[in-house]
Amino acid sequence: MIDIKKIRDEFDEVVAAEARRGVEKERIEKARELDTKRRQLVGETESLKAKRNSASKEIGKIAKEGGDIAAAKEEMRKVGDRIAEIDKELAQVDVELRETLLMIPNLPAPEIPTGMDSSANKVVRMGGEWKDPSYKILDHMTIGEKLGIFDFPRGVKLTGTGFPIILGQGAKLQRALIQYMLDLHCQKQGYTEMLPPFVVNSDSMTGTGQLPKFAEDLYHCQIDDFWLIPTAEVPVTNYYRDDILDGKKLPIKLTAYTPCFRREAGSAGKMTRGMLRVHQFDKVEMVNFVHPDTSFEQLEILVKEAEEVLTTLGLHFRVLQLCSGDMGFSAAKCYDLELWAPGEQQWLEVSSCSCFTDYQARRLNCRFKDADGKTKLVHTLNGSGVALPRLMVALLEQHQNEDGSVTIPEVLRPYMNGQEKLLPVK
RNA sequence: GGAGGGAUGGCAGAGUGGUUGAAUGCACCGGUCUUGAAAACCGGCGUGCCGCAAGGCAUCGGGGGUUCGAAUCCCUCUCCCUCCGCCA
Numbered sequence: 001m002i003d004i005k006k007i008r009d010e011f012d013e014v015v016a017a018e019a020r021r022g023v024e025k026e027r028i029e030k031a032r033e034l035d036t037k038r039r040q041l042v043g044e045t046e047s048l049k050a051k052r053n054s055a056s057k058e059i060g061k062i063a064k065e066g067g068d069i070a071a072a073k074e075e076m077r078k079v080g081d082r083i084a085e086i087d088k089e090l091a092q093v094d095v096e097l098r099e100t101l102l103m104i105p106n107l108p109a110p111e112i113p114t115g116m117d118s119s120a121n122k123v124v125r126m127g128g129e130w131k132d133p134s135y136k137i138l139d140h141m142t143i144g145e146k147l148g149i150f151d152f153p154r155g156v157k158l159t160g161t162g163f164p165i166i167l168g169q170g171a172k173l174q175r176a177l178i179q180y181m182l183d184l185h186c187q188k189q190g191y192t193e194m195l196p197p198f199v200v201n202s203d204s205m206t207g208t209g210q211l212p213k214f215a216e217d218l219y220h221c222q223i224d225d226f227w228l229i230p231t232a233e234v235p236v237t238n239y240y241r242d243d244i245l246d247g248k249k250l251p252i253k254l255t256a257y258t259p260c261f262r263r264e265a266g267s268a269g270k271m272t273r274g275m276l277r278v279h280q281f282d283k284v285e286m287v288n289f290v291h292p293d294t295s296f297e298q299l300e301i302l303v304k305e306a307e308e309v310l311t312t313l314g315l316h317f318r319v320l321q322l323c324s325g326d327m328g329f330s331a332a333k334c335y336d337l338e339l340w341a342p343g344e345q346q347w348l349e350v351s352s353c354s355c356f357t358d359y360q361a362r363r364l365n366c367r368f369k370d371a372d373g374k375t376k377l378v379h380t381l382n383g384s385g386v387a388l389p390r391l392m393v394a395l396l397e398q399h400q401n402e403d404g405s406v407t408i409p410e411v412l413r414p415y416m417n418g419q420e421k422l423l424p425v426k
Numbered sequence: 427g428g429a430g431g432g433a434u435g436g437c438a439g440a441g442u443g444g445u446u447g448a449a450u451g452c453a454c455c456g457g458u459c460u461u462g463a464a465a466a467c468c469g470g471c472g473u474g475c476c477g478c479a480a481g482g483c484a485u486c487g488g489g490g491g492u493u494c495g496a497a498u499c500c501c502u503c504u505c506c507c508u509c510c511g512c513c514a
Binding site (some may be wrong): 039042043045046047049050052053055056057058059060061063064069072073074075076077079239244277370375 | 436443444445455473475476477481482483484491493495
């Protein structure tokens with residue numbers, strides 16, 4: 001949620017910055033008007049309450065001395081009625097203001113490119129290498145079939161489309177990847193691992209912004225009013241909801257492996273081939289709670305941490321800086337990591353690393369005690385480190401051999417009992 | 427799932443309708459003393475909102491109600507604890 005004080009005090013700057021994301025001035029104007037209205041009502045009701053409070057004290061005193069209090073009581077009853085009226089209106093304005101603020105995205109960082117869609121994104125660097133081999137490159141579906149590691153039809157039988165089954169050495173490879181990434185983050189990059197619930201309540205979903213807007217994209221357990229998490233960001237970030245952190249302990253870096261569940265209502269048919277877009281997938285996520293002065297430096301570190309996964313797996317990828325209009329709603333600055341999938345002949349997004357400044361923390365009410373003794377909002381960052389299905393696709397396609405086998409990256413072999421290759425089943 | 431008991435400031439823990447925003451202890455911060463530290467003593471010490479400020483309002487798990495006035499009474503929800511049942 002954006003800071004209303006910013007709209008109050010730096011209106012023109014906010015309007016200009018939001019215009020870069022395609023937000024009309026009217027929306028910000030509306031927030032400002034509601035805020036003015038709100039403050040006026042607060043002033044009115046509070047001065048009436050002050051009057052009532054002091055009168056009530058007086059009444060108590062008079063009553064004790066046996067004086068007549070009937071007239072005073074009657075007058076205060078009227079004041080009470082008026083207060084109730086104003087409070088009702090105020091509650092309405094509060095709701096409206098909050099809703100309006102929630103519709104305003106985070107302010108884009110000044111240095112990012114302006115643009116409304118992915119065409120304005122900028123490739124900031126390339127990583128790893130790729131050379132097309134002399135033999136014919138296969139796509140992951142064909143490779144998977146040879147290796148006997150995917151079963152899509154039976155996934156449909158068990159659940160429905162978008163719930164693939166991974167088998168045998170493929171399942172083991174996936175498990176190895178998860179282990180490897182967690183170990184890398186924890187042993188080398190200073191993260192603490194967390195194994196959170198995969199199901200959360202509505203407060204948590206609201207805290208990170210999935211609710212109320214994106215309810216349709218989530219799986220819901222009606223009886224208990226629980227939701228399946230679409231990303232580990234939800235439980236991990238909400239871990240510190242309504243919390244005050246010790247400033248000396250920042251940055252706090254948490255990582256978690258979880259399955260992710262996404263209904264993705266309306267996205268059927270969109271790049272859904274094979275493993276590319278599914279309703280359930282595994283992901284390792286990184287979340288940082290940082291001091292406001294360091295958030296953008298931390299973002300650069302976070303991206304490098306995610307990149308390290310790809311580099312050490314020997315994969316070719318590129319780093320994209322997203323333009324103002326292509327970023328997620330809460331992000332001030334965002335980098336995407338895309339892996340090259342030679343079989344698909346396309347770049348696959350496997351990680352998105354974002355700095356949310358205080359936008360997410362405000363909604364989450366996550367603060368910290370600074371060195372000056374003041375309580376302030378933290379800044380939050382998160383990044384995938386990384387998503388499994390597309391990583392698997394790119395890995396199979398980039399590391400495939402002419403004989404149909406797939407070379408297992410060296411760093412994964414300790415997790416695979418030393419196995420060097422995935423071998424065709426027949 | 428059944429029965430009962432709870433939820434108060436960072437923690438512990440008083441408080442059952444009127445100077446209680448909240449005793450007391452611990453923790454924490456500042457000071458005195460000390461070569462330094464400890465102890466002792468003195469002072470300070472929740473959060474949010476409105477206001478230039480003075481100050482005001484709200485807040486004792488959440489929501490609603492009674493009342494001139496609610497931490498205190500009523501309703502409701504959530505969570506925690508104890509006992510019983512069931513169970514990986």
